[in-house]
Amino acid sequence: MARITAGLATSHVPAIGAAIDLGKDGDTYWRPVFKGFEFSKDWIAEHKPDVVILVFNDHASAFSLDIIPTFAIGCADEFQPADEGWGPRPVPIVKGHPELAWHIVESAILDEFDLTIVNKMDVDHGLTVPLSLMYDKPDAWPCKVIPLAVNVLQFPPPTANRCYQLGKAIRKAVDSFDQDLKVMVWGTGGMSHQLQGPRAGLINSAFDAQFLDKISADPEALTRISHAEYVREAGSEGIEMIMWLVMRGALDKDVREVHRFYHVPASNTAVGHLILENP
Structure with a gap:
């Protein structure tokens, strides 16, 4: 049977992708950011997931204000890197796992989660930057990916x-899938940041640290935080942090935190990263 072995969370700052693509990851400004993922690259090479369910938010690349699904799952064979205004990132095509994706759709909808089924979707930096942080610059991504877009x-x-x-x-859907697969769930976005308005540049490291503590040890406490509190404490774009909770909900109640990284700033954003293993 399929099994979820671990969860991973990371910011998906678009400038990180640009730094990788332009060979600036060794520059003085960017070196501390990428150093925080050195352990992670070794870890992922050892644990080798077959499939990653990657929770991200589309940045008006696949969806526009004409159609805004709350939760959308990619069920296609592959997903092209999106053109976000400067051409697609020079990264491999994302290969999907339609069989597992459709199984999740059926199981989740019967559990009264109304997922939007997407059979064609370009994927932007929200999905490709986390893959680059973990796998660097491969000729092909070494795992299948099921994109799960959340409206934030x-x-x-x-x-x-x-x-x-x-x-x-x-988690329920994956546990009932009849193929022998190692599955990981990645939550992306955040941490605290605001990109516009009078509070542009806001970073709240105290809130971020509290969030990192609680998502490992007491995730249900984070589910009780209102939208207004997330925006007030973490900034207008800090609401992305709720996507980490999809990852956490898919794991065991008690998890083993094997890696934590936090750094500010990276393009006016707080970068957070966690690896959690099921015992």
Whole structure:
């Protein structure tokens, strides 16, 4: 049977992708960011997931204000890197796992989660930057990827608790899939940052540290935080942190934290990263 072995969370700052693509990851400014992922690259090479369910938010690349799904799951064979205005990133095509994706769709919808089924979707930096941070610059991504897009751009986004419960529904689906697969769930986005308005540049390291502590030890406490509190404490784009709770909901109640990294700033953003293993 399929099994979820671990969860991973990371920021998906677009400038990180540009630094990788332009060979600036060794520059003085960027070196501390990439140093925090050295352990992670060794870890992922050792643990080798067959499939990654990658929770991210689309940045108006696949969806526009015409259609805004709350939760959308990619069920296609492959997903092209999106053109975000400067051409697609020079990264491999993302290969999907339609069989598992459709199994998750059926299981989750029957559990009353109304997932939007997407059979064609270009994937932007929200998905490709985490892959680059973990796998660097391969000729092909070494795992299949199921994209799971969450609306955190247009009000109202789903609640933190709804994201956490979706993670539980995904866990149930994966546990009942009849192929022998090692599956990981990655939550992306955040941490605290605001890109516009009077509070542009906001970073709240105290809130971020508390979030990192609780997502390992007491994730249900994070599900009780309101939208207003996430925005007030972590900035308008800090609401992305609720996507980490999809990952956490898919794991065991008690997890082993094997790596934690936090750094500010990276393009006016707080970068956070966690690796959690199921015992």
